[in-house]
Amino acid sequence: MLHNSLYIHIPFCVRKCRYCDFNSIVSESKKIGRYLHAIEKELSVLNGRYVFNTVYIGGGTPSILTEVQLEKLLHSVIRYIPSSEIQEYTVEANPGTLTVNKIGLLKEYMVNRISLGVQSFQDSQLKYLGRIHSSNDAGNAFVSLRKAGFKNINVDLIFGSPEQSLDDWEKDLKTVVELGPDHISTYALTYEEGTSLTRDLEDASIHKLDEYVELEMYKTSIRYLTSNGYNHYEISNFAKYGYECAHNHAYWKNIGYVGIGAGAYSFIDGVRTSNEKDVFKYIDGINENKNVISFREKLELNQFASETVVMALRLRQGISNTDFYERFGYTIEDQFGEQMNRLAKYGLVSYENERLKLTEKGLFVADTVMTEFI
Numbered sequence: 001m002l003h004n005s006l007y008i009h010i011p012f013c014v015r016k017c018r019y020c021d022f023n024s025i026v027s028e029s030k031k032i033g034r035y036l037h038a039i040e041k042e043l044s045v046l047n048g049r050y051v052f053n054t055v056y057i058g059g060g061t062p063s064i065l066t067e068v069q070l071e072k073l074l075h076s077v078i079r080y081i082p083s084s085e086i087q088e089y090t091v092e093a094n095p096g097t098l099t100v101n102k103i104g105l106l107k108e109y110m111v112n113r114i115s116l117g118v119q120s121f122q123d124s125q126l127k128y129l130g131r132i133h134s135s136n137d138a139g140n141a142f143v144s145l146r147k148a149g150f151k152n153i154n155v156d157l158i159f160g161s162p163e164q165s166l167d168d169w170e171k172d173l174k175t176v177v178e179l180g181p182d183h184i185s186t187y188a189l190t191y192e193e194g195t196s197l198t199r200d201l202e203d204a205s206i207h208k209l210d211e212y213v214e215l216e217m218y219k220t221s222i223r224y225l226t227s228n229g230y231n232h233y234e235i236s237n238f239a240k241y242g243y244e245c246a247h248n249h250a251y252w253k254n255i256g257y258v259g260i261g262a263g264a265y266s267f268i269d270g271v272r273t274s275n276e277k278d279v280f281k282y283i284d285g286i287n288e289n290k291n292v293i294s295f296r297e298k299l300e301l302n303q304f305a306s307e308t309v310v311m312a313l314r315l316r317q318g319i320s321n322t323d324f325y326e327r328f329g330y331t332i333e334d335q336f337g338e339q340m341n342r343l344a345k346y347g348l349v350s351y352e353n354e355r356l357k358l359t360e361k362g363l364f365v366a367d368t369v370m371t372e373f374i
């Protein structure tokens with residue numbers, strides 16, 4: 001059986017950013033070494049079971065690894081995953097931990113896409129968000145990646161932080177367009193439970209940015225990036241032609257993917273599983289040859305269909321009824337006819353040429369629209 005996307009999680013960071021609730025910890029190098037050993041073991045079990053067209057090493061901060069550790073990880077991947085099948089091989093990098101030598105290793109081991117966590121080009125914003133790097137670091141990392149021959153680079157940006165103005169955000173957009181990455185992800189800042197930013201919000205030491213300003217920032221991103229040659233192909237993602245992220249399409253299309261590492265999710269044949277989230281329990285479990293799966297759910301057909309519609313609505317092209325019918329054996333209208341009619345009446349979705357998608361109006365209230373399909 002073929003599954004086309006492999007995700008490998010590296011849950012280590014230099015320090016925790018204020019807004020971050022990802023599964024990542026600050027840890028000493030020796031423990032990272034033990035973790036990489038566990039990753040290799042988990043990868044070895046996959047050997048020959050799947051063919052992967054995309055590989056994505058994310059985090060955390062994969063670029064936190066020392067050169068020796070990074071080489072060990074990259075070597076484990078090519079040892080167990082047939083590289084001839086991999087079309088898109090992404091590694092996430094933080095400008096504060098990426099060095100010329102690490103870039104050289106990524107190139108040597110056939111990584112062909114880098115996702116650079118820049119978040120902002122303004123030092124005051126970076127400081128506010130708790131990032132470890134400066135705007136200069138981000139620019140230098142980008143230039144070094146281009147110099148090394150990387151032709152597919154994503155830049156992640158965050159908008160909507162309490163101390164950011166629309167003018168600040170426009171400057172970030174201008175800077176990123178001048179830099180010219182092939183792909184740009186723009187995420188609205190969210191307040192997740194347990195983060196330092198959320199604690200500050202709860203004790204009223206900070207206040208959320210006005211919703212209207214945040215929406216204007218999003219609209220400005222769409223206007224500015226599309227008028228500068230970036231296709232707005234997913235709610236938060238923009239790409240030059242041919243540079244849409246293939247790996248993330250596995251999530252948006254709700255097709256099979258396999259996750260390796262602490263807390264990583266897999267989705268195979270309608271069954272979702274996730275590994276033990278605690279990094280040290282994960283390492284011990286793997287070393288003791290225990291099953292590290294801590295969560296498992298088999299989706300009912302209608303639940304599977306519902307998730308598929310919600311994820312696909314994130315894509316500007318939406319979802320085709322033909323594809324849906326082939327997967328589920330009935331039409332989108334059979335399950336969601338009522339919702340589709342209601343949302344279409346408000347101008348939030350359209351259903352034309354057998355394709356269901358968000359309208360522009362729907363895009364700005366996407367979360368609310370999607371809850372109708374759950």
Ligand code: SF4
Binds near residue numbers: 014017021024
């Ligand atoms: S670098 Fe990324 S994963 Fe690490 S703390 Fe910051 S946002 Fe979270």
